[in-house]
Amino acid sequence: MNPAQRDELFAWFDQYVEPFRDTDPEGRINIQLKIDHTKKVCTAMEQLCEGERLSPSEATLAVVVALLHDVGRFPQYRRWRTFRDSDSDNHARLAIEVIREERLLEGCSTEERLLIEEAIRFHNLLELPATMASPTRRYIELIRDADKLDIWRVFVDLLKQPPEERASAATLGLPDLPDAATDACVAALDSGHIVRLDTATCFNDFKLMQISWIYDLHSATSRRLLRERGYIPVLAATLPQRDGIKRAVAKAIAALSA
Ligand SMILES: [Fe+2]
The missing domain is CATH 1.10.3210 (Hypothetical protein af1432)
Structure with a gap:
């Protein structure tokens, strides 16, 4: 080539x-x-x-x-x-x-x-x-x-748009319920695992899955680019601010900086 x-x-x-x-x-x-x-x-x-x-x-x-x-x-x-x-x-x-x-x-x-x-x-x-x-x-x-670096961009951009203007296929049809998050998804993130798409039942689970991808990056350059682009804190800010969720997210952000 x-x-x-x-x-x-x-x-x-x-x-x-x-x-x-x-x-x-x-x-x-x-x-x-x-x-x-x-x-x-x-x-x-x-x-x-x-x-x-x-x-x-x-x-x-x-x-x-x-x-x-x-x-x-x-x-x-x-x-x-x-x-x-x-x-x-x-x-x-x-x-x-x-x-x-x-x-x-x-x-x-x-x-x-x-x-x-x-x-x-x-x-x-x-x-x-x-x-x-x-x-x-x-x-x-x-x-x-x-x-992944670009899927994060797509979602952060999507979150800035009013729901009715969002590309419908990008949210995979998951319902956007502000306070909902599935326990299994929070638990997966908390234990440093990737959240599986088939366990996601709402849009917040999808965000948890995206944050969990931190654990699936393969190089220091990828982690640096993700930190520089600042996507994770933006995603995290749109999640329900409950203790369990906040702890799981904080662990992932710490892993990204390590
Ligand atoms: Fe792709």
Whole structure:
């Protein structure tokens, strides 16, 4: 993969997403959310590559992983009108389908193609398999962190908007009940675990899940970027201010600074 091939893929992306905008206003907001997300994950990836001192050729590969990681979101939304994988299909698998149908990686070596596809396939797993051959693992960790850095941005932006203007698919349809939080979600965060999406029953649980991702960052650069971007205190401020929740959040913030 050379810089010219990377640039061609960026041009392909812009042209690929265009027809998906041709839908109703709600759909357009949701599609635009994923276009912006993709571009910003690429930027976060560049920052991670710099901080983690990847070589220029490694960084080129990593940025292509970022560009293509969510390309399955577009056919997913067109077909099912949701970004919820459990109600539709695994969007990482859909991304691989798009990559193959569009023959995006035919100019790459076999090793590069396998590496890019594998990093994308694993980018949305709840937890990574313990045994995984490097160097793929490094790219999986990079895309998972870059993705999270931007998902936090999306949610912090979302929280600033009046509920009726929020992109409907971004909240996964969870009810926004100001005082609600599920005990199992608070307990998971309190014990330093990732809150599972399938245990979330309201929007506050979703915020707890996002705070718990602190425990799933893979590099000092990711933690530094998250601290600099200041997302966690903003999320935390919108949660119910009960002792159990405050304690669990304080532990996570302490872990981020450690
Ligand atoms: Fe993503």
